Amino acid sequence: MRKVILIILSMAAFAFSGDSFVLLESSKSGKELIKSVSDAVAKAGFTAADERDLNVAYQKQFEQSDFELFYNLTVFDPKALSASLPQNPRLAGFVPYTVLIYQKKGDKKSYIGFVKQGSISLATGVKDKKSLELLKKSENTLIKELKASIKDTKDVALGYKVTPKEDPELFFETKIKLKPTDNVMAKKESLQKEFESALEVEGFKISNITDVKTELEKVKADMSKYEFFETYSICKLKVIYNASKERPEAGVFAPCSVYFYKLKNDGAIYVGFPPTKNWVVHTNITNTEHIKIMQEAENVVKNFLKEAAE
Numbered sequence: 001m002r003k004v005i006l007i008i009l010s011m012a013a014f015a016f017s018g019d020s021f022v023l024l025e026s027s028k029s030g031k032e033l034i035k036s037v038s039d040a041v042a043k044a045g046f047t048a049a050d051e052r053d054l055n056v057a058y059q060k061q062f063e064q065s066d067f068e069l070f071y072n073l074t075v076f077d078p079k080a081l082s083a084s085l086p087q088n089p090r091l092a093g094f095v096p097y098t099v100l101i102y103q104k105k106g107d108k109k110s111y112i113g114f115v116k117q118g119s120i121s122l123a124t125g126v127k128d129k130k131s132l133e134l135l136k137k138s139e140n141t142l143i144k145e146l147k148a149s150i151k152d153t154k155d156v157a158l159g160y161k162v163t164p165k166e167d168p169e170l171f172f173e174t175k176i177k178l179k180p181t182d183n184v185m186a187k188k189e190s191l192q193k194e195f196e197s198a199l200e201v202e203g204f205k206i207s208n209i210t211d212v213k214t215e216l217e218k219v220k221a222d223m224s225k226y227e228f229f230e231t232y233s234i235c236k237l238k239v240i241y242n243a244s245k246e247r248p249e250a251g252v253f254a255p256c257s258v259y260f261y262k263l264k265n266d267g268a269i270y271v272g273f274p275p276t277k278n279w280v281v282h283t284n285i286t287n288t289e290h291i292k293i294m295q296e297a298e299n300v301v302k303n304f305l306k307e308a309a310e
Helices: 002-015 030-043 054-062 078-082 089-094 117-124 129-149 184-201 212-217 237-246 248-253 277-283 288-309
Strands: 021-026 047-053 067-076 097-104 110-115 172-177 205-211 226-235 256-263 268-273
Touching (some): 030 110, 030 129, 047 054, 054 067, 054 237, 078 212, 089 226, 172 288, 184 268, 248 277
Antiparallel strands (some): 021 110
16 A cells, blocks of 8 residues: 555656646636736736737747647736845846746646746756745745636646756856946947847847836835846747647746846846756757757857857
């Protein structure tokens, strides 16, 4: 009997998404579900940065979709971040992050998901106890409000196991040195314009720009050491379209947040983001063509930033 119990517990550990991401299922669908999720996000104290119906975009660009619904809300918790991000700027690689809602064609169930504290910590390298406790509390509050708003939700069992490990390739950061004669804000604007142009040429979309410094100062965060701090939410539809065919839940990692910040009395602009390897290791993407598409897209961003830093 003890052996049977251990096998069952092992299977449970194998089946659920663990520390990577939350994934809930519901019999609700369509606009009703989107409204319920939006209400839960607001009640949890999160700020909505943007929302996108990616299924409409799939149909328009690829003339095909495997989904009845593929929708994302990009959100952030200003109160949780106000006490953690100023000392841990890499957290901005997940500001905002996505609350994903999807339903596959022929499936009576819909799914709601978002990244967990474990994924954020693993990618960013943030390990201080206070910050992790704040992120966990924020995560639990959002889960609680989602389950209160969508009363039939259940945790989802997945058919694969992931064991993500610390890996420097889970985060990319570079710094762009400034000359003493540079006008900082002019340099920032020039860099970001070039960044936007480079992305546009390669078919990326910028879904949102968040002024992190201003947003956190609204909730009394001490951001005084930063001259500026912004994040760009970027996405290349081909990337998430292909990844979602294999692992719909990979949508919790899209769009990608790219941060730009400068510390006062520091002669550099820091830029960083969590690469798509996070998608691979947390959702067990194995299709080599899908991985190639992701890598090619992220290399556009990396190569631009590396050249800017030279």
